Amino acid sequence: MDKVMSNRLVAALYVLPALLLLLVLVYIPIVLTGYYGLMQWDGIGAMTFIGLDNYARLIQDSTFWQSANHTFLLALFSALSLIGYLMIALVLSGKIKGANVFRKIYLIPMLLSSVAIAQLWLKIYHPSNGVLNTFLEAIGFSNPPAWLAEPSLVLYALFVPILWQYAGFYILIYYAALKNIPESLVEAARIDGANPWQIAFRIKLPLITEVIKVTVVLAVVGSLKYFDLIYVMTDGGPNGSSEVMASYMYRQAFRSFDFGYGSAVGFFLLLICLVVTWLLRKVTASKEPIQYS
Amino acid sequence: MSKKTLAMLLSWTLVLAVILSGCSNAGSGGGNESGSNGSGEGGTADGKVTLKFMHLWPAGSSAQQNKLVNDIIQQYQTDHPNVTIKQEVLENEQYKNKLKILSASNELPDVGVTWAAGFLEPYVKGNLFAPLDELLNGSLGEKFIAGTTEAYAVDSKTYALPIELNISPIYYNKAIFAKYNLQPPATYDEFLNVLKTLTENGEVPIALGNKDRWTGSLWYMYLANRLGGDALEKAISGSGKFEDPALTQAAAEVQKLVDMNAFNKGFNGLSNDEGKSEFMNEKAAMYLMGTWELPNFTTNPDIPQEFKDKVGFFKFPTIDGGKGDINSWVGGPGVGLFVAQNSKVKEEAQKFVQYFVEKWGESSVTEAGVIPATKVDTAAVQLPQLYIDLLNELNQASSLTLFADVQMKPAAAQAHLDMIQALFGKAVTPEDFVKNHQAAIDKGN
Numbered sequence: 001m002d003k004v005m006s007n008r009l010v011a012a013l014y015v016l017p018a019l020l021l022l023l024v025l026v027y028i029p030i031v032l033t034g035y036y037g038l039m040q041w042d043g044i045g046a047m048t049f050i051g052l053d054n055y056a057r058l059i060q061d062s063t064f065w066q067s068a069n070h071t072f073l074l075a076l077f078s079a080l081s082l083i084g085y086l087m088i089a090l091v092l093s094g095k096i097k098g099a100n101v102f103r104k105i106y107l108i109p110m111l112l113s114s115v116a117i118a119q120l121w122l123k124i125y126h127p128s129n130g131v132l133n134t135f136l137e138a139i140g141f142s143n144p145p146a147w148l149a150e151p152s153l154v155l156y157a158l159f160v161p162i163l164w165q166y167a168g169f170y171i172l173i174y175y176a177a178l179k180n181i182p183e184s185l186v187e188a189a190r191i192d193g194a195n196p197w198q199i200a201f202r203i204k205l206p207l208i209t210e211v212i213k214v215t216v217v218l219a220v221v222g223s224l225k226y227f228d229l230i231y232v233m234t235d236g237g238p239n240g241s242s243e244v245m246a247s248y249m250y251r252q253a254f255r256s257f258d259f260g261y262g263s264a265v266g267f268f269l270l271l272i273c274l275v276v277t278w279l280l281r282k283v284t285a286s287k288e289p290i291q292y293s
Numbered sequence: 294m295s296k297k298t299l300a301m302l303l304s305w306t307l308v309l310a311v312i313l314s315g316c317s318n319a320g321s322g323g324g325n326e327s328g329s330n331g332s333g334e335g336g337t338a339d340g341k342v343t344l345k346f347m348h349l350w351p352a353g354s355s356a357q358q359n360k361l362v363n364d365i366i367q368q369y370q371t372d373h374p375n376v377t378i379k380q381e382v383l384e385n386e387q388y389k390n391k392l393k394i395l396s397a398s399n400e401l402p403d404v405g406v407t408w409a410a411g412f413l414e415p416y417v418k419g420n421l422f423a424p425l426d427e428l429l430n431g432s433l434g435e436k437f438i439a440g441t442t443e444a445y446a447v448d449s450k451t452y453a454l455p456i457e458l459n460i461s462p463i464y465y466n467k468a469i470f471a472k473y474n475l476q477p478p479a480t481y482d483e484f485l486n487v488l489k490t491l492t493e494n495g496e497v498p499i500a501l502g503n504k505d506r507w508t509g510s511l512w513y514m515y516l517a518n519r520l521g522g523d524a525l526e527k528a529i530s531g532s533g534k535f536e537d538p539a540l541t542q543a544a545a546e547v548q549k550l551v552d553m554n555a556f557n558k559g560f561n562g563l564s565n566d567e568g569k570s571e572f573m574n575e576k577a578a579m580y581l582m583g584t585w586e587l588p589n590f591t592t593n594p595d596i597p598q599e600f601k602d603k604v605g606f607f608k609f610p611t612i613d614g615g616k617g618d619i620n621s622w623v624g625g626p627g628v629g630l631f632v633a634q635n636s637k638v639k640e641e642a643q644k645f646v647q648y649f650v651e652k653w654g655e656s657s658v659t660e661a662g663v664i665p666a667t668k669v670d671t672a673a674v675q676l677p678q679l680y681i682d683l684l685n686e687l688n689q690a691s692s693l694t695l696f697a698d699v700q701m702k703p704a705a706a707q708a709h710l711d712m713i714q715a716l717f718g719k720a721v722t723p724e725d726f727v728k729n730h731q732a733a734i735d736k737g738n
Contacts, residue, residue, distance in 0.1 A: 042703075043397040044419030126567070127559025128576070146559025148504075151720060154562070237504060238561035239715040254393050257415055257703040 030270060036263035043259035054264035064265065067236075067243040070155055074162065074244065075223035075276075081163045082170060082219055086212070089174030090200050103175065107168035114165070118232035121161040122148075148234055151241035158242055162229055166222070170215055177211040178204055213284045217277055224273050245269050340375045342641045345402035347381040349388040349628070354566065356595060357588040357661035364660075365652045369645060376641060386505065396421055401633040403642040404649075407453050409444035409626055410695060411702045416631075422452040423632045423639060428647050429454075436654060441626045441666040444695060454646060455666035456653050457627035459583040460687055461511055462606035464590065469496060469578040477607035479619075481519070484610045488555045491578055499550075500577035501560040502568025506710035507698050509560075509717045511581050512550070514623045514697055515609040516543035522616030523692070528734065529700050535731040539616070544723035547716055561718045573600070581609075584664050584683055585627060591677035592662040604679065608686070618691055625695035626666050701734075708733035 004010055037054055039047040058064055088106065092099045109117065124131045127146035136144040147157040181204060189203050205212075227246035230236065236243035236251060243251070249269060253262025346366070350358035359382070366378045381402065383391055388406070395401050401421055407413055416422050428434075429442060429451055438458060445453040465477060470487075473494055478484035491498040503509040517525040521539025528535045550556070557563075557571050572580035573589070573596070580586075589596055590604040611619050630649060632642040654667030659674050664684060671684060698706040712729050715721040721729070 042415055042419075043393065044415050044421060122567075125562070127562065128557065128571075146562055148562030149559040149718070150562075151718065234562060235504060237506075237714055238718045239711065239720045251707070254390055255703070256707040257393070259397065 030267075033263045033270070034267045036260055037267045039260040039263075041260040042257040043253065044257075047260075050260070054261050055268070057261065058264055058268060063240055063243070064245075064248060066240060067245050067248040070242065071224055071226070071244045071246075073155065074159060074226060075220045077159050077163065078166070078219040078223045079216055081167075082212070082215055085167055085170040086174050086205075088167075089171050089178055090204065092171070093175055093178035093204075094196075103171070106171045109165050110168040110172075112165075114228040115232055117161055117165055118229050121229075122233055125157060149238055151238055154234055154238065154242045158230055158233060161233075162226065165229070166219070170219070173211060173215055174208070177208040181207050213280075216284070217280050220280060221273050221277055224276065225269065245272075342376045342638050344376060344378045344404060344638060344642055344645055345381065346378050346645075347383070347388070347391070347402040347405040349383055349385050349406055351382050351384055354384065355588075357592055358657075358663065361653065361656055361661045364656070365649055368652065369648055376645070378645070399635060401635070403633055403636040403638055404646055405631055405633070406628045407445075407631045408628055408699050409453070409455070410700050411706060412699050413445060413452060413631075414447055415703060417447040417452050421634050423634045423636070423643075424450040424452055425454055425632065425643065425646065426451050428643060431647075433647055433650065436651070436667040438666055438668055440693075444626050445629050453629035453631040454650050455626035455629040456650055456657075457585065458625070458664050458666045458687065459585055459627045460622040460624035460683065460690065460693065461515075461581060461583045462683065462686070463579050463581045463609060464572070464586070464604055464606050465579045466572070466575055466577075466603050467605050468603045469575065477605065478610050479607075481610045481612040481615075485553075487578075488550070488553055492554050497557045497571065497577040498554075498579060499556045500568050500572035500580040501556040502563040502565040503556075503560045503714060503717050504563055504567075505565045506714050507696065508565050508568065508582075509547075509713045510697050510710065511623055513543060513547055513713060513716070514694060515581070516546045516612075518621055518623065518694055519609065519612045519617040520546070520615040523694075524616075525697065526694060526700070528730070529697065529705075531734065535727040535734065537727075540730075541723045541727050544716055544726045548719055548723065551717055551719060556717075561714055575600070575603075583624065583627070584687075587664070587680055587683065588662040591680055592660075606679065606683065620686075620690055621692040621694065622686075622690050623694045623696065624690075625693045625699070629666075702737075704736065705733040 036047075038049060038051060040050045040053075041047040088102075092103055112120075125133075125147040127133060127149065130147075132147070133144040145153055148154050185203060185207075186199055189199050194202065225246050226244055227250065230242055230244055230247055231250070234242045236247045245265065246269065249262050249265040251262075252258045252265055348362060349355075350362055352359040362380070366380065370376060370378060392401075392405065392407070396416060396419065399421070407416065407422070413422070429437075433454075437455070441455045441458055442451050445451050445455060469491075470477070473490050473496075475487050475490060476483075478487050488498045501508055501512075514525060517540055520543050521537055524533060524537045524539045525543075527533025528537060528540060557568065557577050560568060569580065569582070569586075571577040590601050608619050608622075611617065630646045632639060632646055636642050650667065654665040654669070657663045657665045658669050658671070658676065658680075662677065662680055664680075664687065669684065671681065698710055700706075701709055709730060712721060712726055716723070716726050
């Protein structure tokens with residue numbers, strides 16, 4: 001088998017289909033987006049080359065920076081929430097009763113599509129007959145806020161379902177990583193007199209640092225390009241107070257018919273994602289690989 | 294990776310990029326057949342034709358219209374056995390988005406639905422819609438109510454045929470009004486009084502879902518009209534200015550209504566459908582909306598008759614000292630049908646459009662309860678009173694103000710809609726509201 005794989009032609013044959021798909025569906029659109037970003041174009045008519053004007057406009061666009069700010073907040077919350085998910089996974093991977101049931105409970109949101117989740121939470125947040133406000137009124141709050149219409153609250157109200165949506169995914173990753181740790185290591189520590197806290201923080205966590213790093217990158221980059229739930233639930237409103245970079249890009253390109261500017265926003269978003277990924281990898285780079293045995 | 298393969302990869306990328314960018318431009322070049330011509334299967338040698346038809350009447354939210362469309366298609370296919378019509382149905386907002394995306398890749402359906410004026414313009418400029426003047430020159434031309442087709446004309450060519458004509462009354466719940474001895478208001482002061490009485494009694498006066506933004510725009514447009522006559526239309530067309538005191542005052546008036554708690558709670562976070570359900574569930578007393586909602590108050594079998602009987606309407610009241618008269622309405626032709634310029638079966642598509650408009654005109658009154666853009670003979674059929682009353686109002690209308698977001702070009706329309714939401718949410722002052730509008734109009738795209 002090794003011999004076959006070392007044949008360049010065969011190797012190319014195996015790599016090529018995926019590479020072609022990736023090229024056509026990902027890399028070429030990226031190049032095109034960058035190209036459209038240099039144009040003034042309504043998406044239908046003729047294009048006019050305007051150089052870096054779109055990017056100059058982007059730098060001065062306060063609405064864009066406002067949405068960028070929201071995006072960074074989301075990334076921050078997603079990264080912080082990982083701590084919670086890790087704790088849950090630690091508990092679930094121990095020998096507790098009903099761990100299986102809990103695992104399934106956490107995983108269920110992952111099975112729903114974003115649109116279904118959005119519809120569900122729209123009902124929960126409904127200002128007069130939503131579950132949340134009905135509950136708040138029942139326990140004595142006379143005038144609970146309209147969560148999705150209040151500019152100061154709407155962003156945080158949206159974070160809840162977004163974080164809830166991905167909880168199962170990260171818990172599952174952590175759970176799998178923790179389960180992968182050889183039982184003998186934990187056993188040895190226990191014989192040496194380590195308490196459960198020490199086992200968790202001195203043995204288990206260091207062994208899955210690589211996995212934790214990957215999830216941080218996933219969570220942060222995922223938040224940077226987040227779009228769907230916000231689009232369905234608030235459409236960036238009211239008055240831009242829940243707009244994120246991706247929804248702003250969409251609004252510019254498809255609502256205002258400004259494809260050039262929308263493309264510039266999109267390309268800028270890509271650059272930010274690349275820089276952030278690179279930074280995260282730089283910061284978390286480990287000097288020596290960890291081995292189980 | 295060796296240098297050679299890298300170079301090859303890069304050159305391949307370039308070649309593909311050129312090919313693809315060529316494709317997406319095919320439409321603007323006009324008649325470029327080598328590009329990706331998306332209308333897919335068209336006419337074939339044996340005369341079989343497949344027409345793609347995209348519309349916005351889902352069975353769920355527009356049950357009556359949906360049934361009517363299906364009936365017309367069924368009939369057409371029976372009359373023309375060689376034609377198959379494939380439907381694609383989307384809800385309003387999704388429809389608008391998909392239309393833009395399909396346009397960008399030049400893959401419009403053979404026949405589709407469009408709005409008038411500013412909405413239509415970029416598509417016409419981009420050479421995506423086919424002119425339909427030939428159809429108008431025939432017998433079909435006389436059937437339209439005067440002034441309806443003009444809204445779809447660009448440079449004196451008509452690019453779509455209207456199928457609806459709408460005005461927007463304020464629907465109200467007679468039972469809630471009767472409970473507090475309220476009469477439908479004729480003046481704005483009476484209207485404010487109604488609002489006060491309702492809020493004092495813990496009722497929600499007005500149902501509004503302003504996440505969709507155009508819903509709030511209706512309120513602003515009426516206030517602007519009643520205060521300043523045609524000031525808003527002039528400001529939009531560029532012959533006037535948004536700084537007109539009437540337009541600023543109308544904005545201030547909107548915020549006054551918000552302060553009075555005239556609208557249901559959290560309206561800026563609710564879609565039009567959610568806002569509407571407040572009215573349909575009798576949790577709000579009034580609802581300002583176009584006559585396309587009529588089936589829900591008259592013919593839709595899914596809505597209890599008991600509720601339908603409670604629905605009445607009144608005209609937006611006049612304001613003391615204002616320039617607008619009570620018979621001027623916000624409304625105009627709603628949607629119309631277009632034929633895609635690059636459709637491979639253009640002739641068949643045009644035939645279908647003609648057939649559709651005629652059939653729709655005949656049956657939309659009796660079966661769907663909506664008002665068509667073609668002339669209606671109401672003498673021959675039994676119609677719900679609410680429908681007849683509104684039809685009479687339409688005949689007496691002194692002017693129709695086309696919905697602002699349809700009048701404006703896309704970028705300005707977007708600015709208008711965003712400003713409306715900000716105004717209702719009190720995130721912008723009336724002065725800044727008009728200033729931002731003027732800036733958006735001045736940009737001119």
